[in-house]
Amino acid sequence: MTLARVVGTVVSAQRADSIANPVYLLVERCNQHGAGKQDFLVAIDMMGAKHGEVVLLSTGSSARQTELTDDKPIDAVIIGIIETIDERSAVTYQKDREIP
Amino acid sequence: MTLARVVGTVVSAQRADSIANPVYLLVERCNQHGAGKQDFLVAIDMMGAKHGEVVLLSTGSSARQTELTDDKPIDAVIIGIIETIDERSAVTYQKDREIP
Amino acid sequence: MTLARVVGTVVSAQRADSIANPVYLLVERCNQHGAGKQDFLVAIDMMGAKHGEVVLLSTGSSARQTELTDDKPIDAVIIGIIETIDERSAVTYQKDREIP
Amino acid sequence: MTLARVVGTVVSAQRADSIANPVYLLVERCNQHGAGKQDFLVAIDMMGAKHGEVVLLSTGSSARQTELTDDKPIDAVIIGIIETIDERSAVTYQKDREIP
Amino acid sequence: MTLARVVGTVVSAQRADSIANPVYLLVERCNQHGAGKQDFLVAIDMMGAKHGEVVLLSTGSSARQTELTDDKPIDAVIIGIIETIDERSAVTYQKDREIP
Numbered sequence: 001m002t003l004a005r006v007v008g009t010v011v012s013a014q015r016a017d018s019i020a021n022p023v024y025l026l027v028e029r030c031n032q033h034g035a036g037k038q039d040f041l042v043a044i045d046m047m048g049a050k051h052g053e054v055v056l057l058s059t060g061s062s063a064r065q066t067e068l069t070d071d072k073p074i075d076a077v078i079i080g081i082i083e084t085i086d087e088r089s090a091v092t093y094q095k096d097r098e099i100p
Numbered sequence: 101m102t103l104a105r106v107v108g109t110v111v112s113a114q115r116a117d118s119i120a121n122p123v124y125l126l127v128e129r130c131n132q133h134g135a136g137k138q139d140f141l142v143a144i145d146m147m148g149a150k151h152g153e154v155v156l157l158s159t160g161s162s163a164r165q166t167e168l169t170d171d172k173p174i175d176a177v178i179i180g181i182i183e184t185i186d187e188r189s190a191v192t193y194q195k196d197r198e199i200p
Numbered sequence: 201m202t203l204a205r206v207v208g209t210v211v212s213a214q215r216a217d218s219i220a221n222p223v224y225l226l227v228e229r230c231n232q233h234g235a236g237k238q239d240f241l242v243a244i245d246m247m248g249a250k251h252g253e254v255v256l257l258s259t260g261s262s263a264r265q266t267e268l269t270d271d272k273p274i275d276a277v278i279i280g281i282i283e284t285i286d287e288r289s290a291v292t293y294q295k296d297r298e299i300p
Numbered sequence: 301m302t303l304a305r306v307v308g309t310v311v312s313a314q315r316a317d318s319i320a321n322p323v324y325l326l327v328e329r330c331n332q333h334g335a336g337k338q339d340f341l342v343a344i345d346m347m348g349a350k351h352g353e354v355v356l357l358s359t360g361s362s363a364r365q366t367e368l369t370d371d372k373p374i375d376a377v378i379i380g381i382i383e384t385i386d387e388r389s390a391v392t393y394q395k396d397r398e399i400p
Numbered sequence: 401m402t403l404a405r406v407v408g409t410v411v412s413a414q415r416a417d418s419i420a421n422p423v424y425l426l427v428e429r430c431n432q433h434g435a436g437k438q439d440f441l442v443a444i445d446m447m448g449a450k451h452g453e454v455v456l457l458s459t460g461s462s463a464r465q466t467e468l469t470d471d472k473p474i475d476a477v478i479i480g481i482i483e484t485i486d487e488r489s490a491v492t493y494q495k496d497r498e499i500p
Contacts, residue, residue: 015181061162088351112280117280
C-alpha cells in the first residue's frame with residue numbers, strides 16, 4: 001500500500017463505474033513525513049476521508065476487494081485514515097500534531 | 101484512477117480483442133489542471149468521450165470490470181468524463197471553462 | 201494499452217509456459233509517431249505481426265484474456281496491428297506510408 | 301518479488317480492510333546488499349518481521365494469496381524474512397552479520 | 401514478459417509462501433544484448449535456471465499461472481531459458497556464444 005494526502009475532489013457526472021454517488025478524491029502520494037511527492041491520482045473513498053488527511057491507498061485489483069468497489073472498474077481506493085507513522089522509532093507523522 | 105485528455109484515435113483492423121467495433125482513443129495523462137504529461141496510452145471508450153475532454157482512466161484488471169471489456173484483453177478504459185477538479189478548495193479544471 | 205513496434209524475435213526452447221510453439225516477439229514501446237522509446241519487452245503474438253509493424257499491446261492479467269494465453273504465465277500480448285493513429289486531427293502514423 | 305527493509309510502523313484506527321488487528325509496517329525497498337533505495341511503501345506483516353530485518357515483498361494481486369489477506373484490499377505483503385543473499389557467488393547480505 | 405539474467409540466490413527460511421523448498425533467484429533485468437540494467441528483483445524458478453543464464457520473466461498475477469505458483473503469493477517467475485534473441489535480423493544474444 002502507499003501513503004497519500006487528500007488534496008481535492010474530482011467530479012464526473014457521466015460515468016461507467018456503475019457506482020451510485022461515488023466520492024472521488026484527488027490524492028497526492030506522500031512520504032512517511034506527509035510530504036507530497038507531486039504524484040497525483042484519483043481514489044474512491046468510503047471512509048469520509050477529510051481534506052488534508054494522510055490516508056492508506058490500495059491500488060490495482062486489490063482496490064476492488066471492498067463491498068463498494070467489488071466488480072467495479074476501480075483501481076485505487078482509500079482503505080485507512082493514518083493516525084501515526086514512525087520510522088526508526090521516531091514519530092514522523094501524527095494525525096493531529098503534524099510536525100512542521 | 102488517473103486523469104487523461106483525449107487527444108486522438110487509434111485504428112486497428114486486424115485485432116484479437118474479440119470486441120465488435122471498439123473505439124480506441126489516444127489519451128495523454130494529465131494533471132489536475134488538465135496539463136499534459138507527455139505520457140500517452142491507448143484506452144477503450146464506451147462513453148463517447150470527445151476530443152479534448154479530460155477523462156477518468158481505470159487501468160489493469162479493473163479495466164475489464166465493464167460489460168464491454170469483461171473477459172477481454174483490455175488494460176485501460178475510460179470510466180468517466182470529468183466535470184470539475186478542485187485542489188485545496190480552488191477549482192483547477194472546469195469542463196466548459198478551461199482555465200488557461 | 202500501449203503502442204509498440206515489432207523489432208525482433210526471442211527463442212526459448214526450455215519453457216514453463218505450457219504453450220505449444222509460441223511466437224515470442226521482441227517489441228519496443230513507441231509513441232504515436234511510431235518512434236521507439238528504447239523500452240523493450242517480450243510479447244506473445246497470435247496475429248502474425250510482421251517485423252517493423254506497430255502493434256497494440258495489452259499487459260498484466262489482461263494479457264491472459266485470449267484463447268492462446270488463458271491461464272498461462274503470460275503478461276504481455278499483441279492484440280492488434282495498427283493501421284492509423286491521429287493526434288489533434290493530424291495523422292501521426294499510417295501503416296503503409298510511414299511519415300519520416 | 302522485491303527486497304525491502306523494515307524501517308517503521310504505520311497505525312490506522314479507521315480502516316476499510318476488514319482485517320482484525322493488522323500489522324502495517326513501513327518498509328524501504330533495498331538492493332541485494334540491504335542498502336535502502338529511498339522508495340518506501342506500507343506492507344502487511346504476518347511473520348513478526350522485526351525492525352531492521354530485510355524481507356521478501358510480494359505485491360499486487362499476489363499479495364492477497366495468503367490466509368490473512370485473501371479477498372482483502374491489500375496490495376503488499378511480507379512473505380519471508382531474508383537469511384542470505386549472494387550475487388556472483390559472493391554473499392552480499394547475511395542476516396546476523398550485516399556486511400558494512 | 402521481460403528479459404533478465406540470473407545473478408544470485410536468495411535464501412529465506414522463515415516464509416509465508418506455502419511452497420515446499422522454493423528456489424528464489426536474484427535476477428537482474430537485462431536488454432536484448434544481455435546487458436544488465438541495474439534493476440534487480442527476486443523470481444521463483446522451477447526450470448533449474450543456471451547462474452549467468454538469460455531468462456524470460458513473467459510478473460504480476462501471470463506469475464501465478466503455473467502449477468508451482470498457483471494461488472501462492474508469488475509475483476515473479478522464470479518461464480523460460482533464452483536461447484537466442486535477434487533484433488532487426490541481427491542476433492543480439494546467443495546462449496552459448498555470448499557476444500562480448
